[in-house]
Amino acid sequence: MSSHTRPPQPGIRLHVDLGGDPHPHRSAKIEAHLRVDVAADGAPTDLPAVQLAVIIAVDVAESHRAAVRHALPSALRALPDRISFAVLGGGPEPVRCYPRGADEWAVADREERRRAAFVAGSLPLHREGPRPAGYAAWVATARALLFGRPVSVRHLVLITDGSSAAGETRLEEELDACAGQFTCDVFAVGANWVPDPLLTLAERLHGTAEFVDDGLGHAITAAIQRLRRVHTPRLPIEVTVRPSVRQVSLSEKTPRPHRLGGLPQPGRPHRWKFPTYQWEQGRRDYLLTLVADSDADPLETELQFAMVSIGEVHAPVIARWHLPEQSPPHAPTGTDSVRDLNATARMRRLLRQGLTALQEHRPDIAEDRLGQAARLAARLGTDWVLDEIRTVADIEDAAAGLVRLGAVDAGSLGPMILRAGSRPGGPLADAVGARPGPRCGGCGTPAGSEARYCIACGEKLL
Structure with missing residues (x-):
């Protein structure tokens, strides 16, 4: 999801809170809370619409036409000028409804919106007959249309009543092929859909899945408006680990709960890249989990188990092995947040x-x-x-x-x-029960109420 014109990069602050110092073990788990604060830093309020390509796919049966009869034309008439868009209808296979002919994409202006809204009134939907192809066919069609589109944000809006879910067999395989190609929001209508595949679509394609009983047109418009607040469509989180770390996993907790897929880097066996999407101004929370062996490491010595990098911002994950019968010399600052x-x-x-x-x-x-x-x-x-x-x-x-x-x-x-x-979540509340007293402004280590200098880095406490 790249562009020839690189969008403005956000200002990023990265803070790492450790969940606790581990006990020596061949498969010890180290957990860290990554808190990322993102500021627009002078970027425009909205991403120019010309940087967006959106497919609106309508996967509903003819019996549910009333659910989209007014909503779809309303959403099309609300498209911002210069956004690239296409509309898919359904049958045994997804079919392109608008634009028709050789052109694969329409670029919104007054006339294009009017024509698209008119055509949407006769959108082909599932009828009795051959079983619809399933969600995999919808995302495969979207992938083919969006492939190589030179814009910053490529997105699928899938409206479904569940009528294409029966007999689904290759969704996971197709989602693997779609990784990194586009993002997706799912809107469920009616009452006959199954939640699990919709949640799978949303998680694997870094979007949300929600039921819309009324106001579908507004929901589509709001989803596109949110896309325009994206200043950095794709920004990987890189994790470089020490050789004793055998496994690495990263999960986004807020604003959207997702388990991220890690990509090992060829020729760099200790570096992992986790693609993330749709960076807006605000706060993000991640849980980083490392599985490490203690065989060759010293005890009670601060060790850097990983370096986390987001763009040009870096932060270490530092812990120490301590024996089970001994208390750790200091309480990690992020235990409560983890x-x-x-x-x-x-x-x-x-x-x-x-x-x-x-x-x-x-x-x-x-x-x-x-x-x-x-x-x-x-x-x-x-x-x-x-x-x-x-x-x-x-x-x-x-x-x-x-x-x-x-x-x-x-x-x-x-x-x-x-x-x-x-459901998107908000930022975590500040940790309760934190250790009282001053805290080092440099490394964040807490201290007793009488302390004047940091025991970890030696800086004077404020």
Whole structure:
């Protein structure tokens, strides 16, 4: 997703919080919270529309035409000038609805928007007959259209009622081929879609999946407006590790929960590159996990296990091996934030598992998982999770994880599962229970209330 004209680069501040010093082991896990603050630094408020190419794909059955009859023309009429766009309709295979003929792309202006909105009124949709090709066919068609398009942002908006999901067999294979080619937002309409493949699409293609009951046209327009706030479409996070580190993984926690795919660098066995997308102004949180062997390392000595690089910004991951019977010489500054990252991920997972169990008529499992999610939500102060649980259960004691299932509207479970798996999150709250006293302004090491100089770097404490 590159461009011949490089967009302005954001200002980046990177901070690393370690989850704790590990005990010596052949497969010790080291976790670090990467907090990235992004500022536009003089870049324009909106990315020029000429730098965007968007495909709007309508994967719905003829019986659901009412869901898109007014929304699609409305969204097309709201396209910004000079954006490249195409509209796909459905049959046994995706078909290009607009533009027609030899040209693969339309460039929005008053006349193009008017013609596209007119054609959208007769958009071909699934009818009775051959089974639709499945989500893999939609992303494959988008990949073929977007390949080589010389713009900064390439994006698919997929509107689906689930009618093409039956018999899906090659989605994972096609998503592997689409990695790095474009991003995707999924809007589910109707009531017959299955959440899991939609969440897979959103996670693997770095977007979101949400249910839209009303206001589909506004949702499409809002998604395109968000794309215009992207100042850096693709910015890899590079992790260079010491030889004792055997495994590296990186997960984005906010604003969107995604597990990132790491790419080893040829000829550099200790460097990994994790592509990330759609960088806007604001804050991002990542959890970096390293698995390391302690065989050849000294104990109780600060060691650099990794260097994290984002653009021209670098930060080390420093820890020390300490024996189980000994307390670490100092409490790592980021322990609480790493715990909160893990707890938030577990809370989302439990909420999704509980709702899925309800959908599958397994009430005992549903009550257990929702109770655990409520307990974590109460500890983390995550009100939206408690509100979701109250939709299907009475919360008797959130802190104790006690819930009692109530009457459940089966039609509400799918949208709730999508929100549990794809709802954008906000920044983590500041860690509670932090060690009191001054903190080094240079390296961030905490100190006792009487300290005057940093024990780690020797700098005078402020």
